[in-house]
Amino acid sequence: xxxxxxxxxxxxxxxxxxxxxxxxxxxxxxxxxxxxxxxxxxxxxxxxxxxxxxxxxxxxxxxxxxxxxxxxxxxxxxxxxxxxxxxxxxxxxxxxxxxxxxxxxxxxxxxxxxxxxxxxxxxxxxxxxxxxxxxxxxxxxxxxxxxxxxxxxxxxxxxxxxxxxxxxxxxxxxxxxxxxxxxxxxxxxxxxxxxxxxxxxxxxxxxxxxxxxxxxxxxxxxxxxxxxxxxxxxxxxxxxxxxxxxx
Amino acid sequence: xxxxxxxxxxxxxxxxxxxxxxxxxxxxxxxxxxxxxxxxxxxxxxxxxxxxxxxxxxxxxxxxxxxxxxxxxxxxxxxxxxxxxxxxxxxxxxxxxxxxxxxxxxxxxxxxxxxxxxxxxxxxxxxxxxxxxxxxxxxxxxxxxxxxxxxxxxxxxxxxxxxxx
Numbered sequence: 001x002x003x004x005x006x007x008x009x010x011x012x013x014x015x016x017x018x019x020x021x022x023x024x025x026x027x028x029x030x031x032x033x034x035x036x037x038x039x040x041x042x043x044x045x046x047x048x049x050x051x052x053x054x055x056x057x058x059x060x061x062x063x064x065x066x067x068x069x070x071x072x073x074x075x076x077x078x079x080x081x082x083x084x085x086x087x088x089x090x091x092x093x094x095x096x097x098x099x100x101x102x103x104x105x106x107x108x109x110x111x112x113x114x115x116x117x118x119x120x121x122x123x124x125x126x127x128x129x130x131x132x133x134x135x136x137x138x139x140x141x142x143x144x145x146x147x148x149x150x151x152x153x154x155x156x157x158x159x160x161x162x163x164x165x166x167x168x169x170x171x172x173x174x175x176x177x178x179x180x181x182x183x184x185x186x187x188x189x190x191x192x193x194x195x196x197x198x199x200x201x202x203x204x205x206x207x208x209x210x211x212x213x214x215x216x217x218x219x220x221x222x223x224x225x226x227x228x229x230x231x232x233x234x235x236x237x238x239x240x241x242x243x244x245x246x247x
Numbered sequence: 248x249x250x251x252x253x254x255x256x257x258x259x260x261x262x263x264x265x266x267x268x269x270x271x272x273x274x275x276x277x278x279x280x281x282x283x284x285x286x287x288x289x290x291x292x293x294x295x296x297x298x299x300x301x302x303x304x305x306x307x308x309x310x311x312x313x314x315x316x317x318x319x320x321x322x323x324x325x326x327x328x329x330x331x332x333x334x335x336x337x338x339x340x341x342x343x344x345x346x347x348x349x350x351x352x353x354x355x356x357x358x359x360x361x362x363x364x365x366x367x368x369x370x371x372x373x374x375x376x377x378x379x380x381x382x383x384x385x386x387x388x389x390x391x392x393x394x395x396x397x398x399x400x401x402x403x404x405x406x407x408x409x410x411x412x
Contacts (some may be wrong), residue, residue: 046399050368053348057255173362239276
């Protein structure tokens with residue numbers, strides 16, 4: 001391939017959007033062509049400069065608290081029908097597409113593991129190892145038990161309460177399980193270092209059996225929320241967790 | 248990075264006004280909470296919420312004003328590349344001044360600004376950007392390329408050493 005052909009793929013290369021084989025071939029070409037290498041380098045540099053410079057605006061603490069109120073003060077309006085419709089259509093969708101890709105299969109395996117942990121934990125006699133609704137008790141309890149730290153949201157004024165926490169293993173990684181309660185429903189939130197295969201879950205919301213499973217990345221951790229209550233409450237709690245200030 | 252900081256930062260870049268950005272984020276959250284029913288499971292949550300924010304912005308007064316004046320030529324052939332005379336060393340040595348980069352981003356027309364921010368800062372994939380902006384992936388690629396050319400031009404006129412291609 002000529003240099004000009006490669007140049008047209010330069011953006012895709014620096015954005016890691018080329019298929020693996022093509023990216024490898026591009027890398028090979030870069031090691032022999034100084035002009036393309038210089039072009040790639042200058043693109044990387046601008047990319048990094050933008051990444052660095054563009055994180056320019058921080059929300060005020062007033063805005064954060066307004067948002068928290070906005071999330072917790074919302075009245076319940078979603079009907080059971082919609083949720084069950086969602087579950088049914090999703091079940092149909094999952095049936096049709098079946099097992100498409102390996103990574104999907106793998107992330108499903110993680111979801112199953114999460115669901116098993118959630119269910120078996122709720123079935124055990126002691127739900128949590130540290131029993132406290134005080135986030136300043138629960139957070140320090142994890143010190144020395146998991147290789148990371150995290151922040152818990154202020155739940156006062158919301159319908160959620162913190163039940164407590166326990167240390168669990170997910171894909172052989174020491175992880176934190178936080179148990180929340182909404183009315184008589186439990187919501188488990190798992191915090192795992194964001195590495196494969198757990199990271200393959202991506203930022204997603206899915207239904208697994210009758211559970212809503214939501215996953216997102218926050219401060220180098222993968223948050224996985226699972227619950228049998230409706231997707232709305234799952235989203236609310238995930239909003240609250242994501243609104244937790246520390247970067 | 249928590250979602251709200253990202254949303255607020257993005258809103259500031261779109262509106263260039265703190266108060267307006269705050270309103271925009273609050274309205275986005277309200278719409279997101281109302282609209283969970285329309286959220287398709289297994290699609291990208293971030294792309295979805297950025298899309299809400301952006302649509303809300305586009306229908307605001309500032310948004311209408313800002314975007315009505317921009318002409319985009321997404322379908323045209325992207326400018327062909329020039330050959331650089333810089334060596335990798337000179338490129339590495341010229342550090343980019345943060346303030347100048349910020350100014351340059353702010354001077355970009357909004358469609359360029361948003362595609363660059365979603366790609367570089369939010370690190371969304373082309374597919375996710377396509378979802379957020381409601382445009383085809385091919386358009387994402389050509390617009391991104393054009394936006395980067397425009398950014399490089401602005402950086403060079405500010406006297407920053409960026410090898411043009």
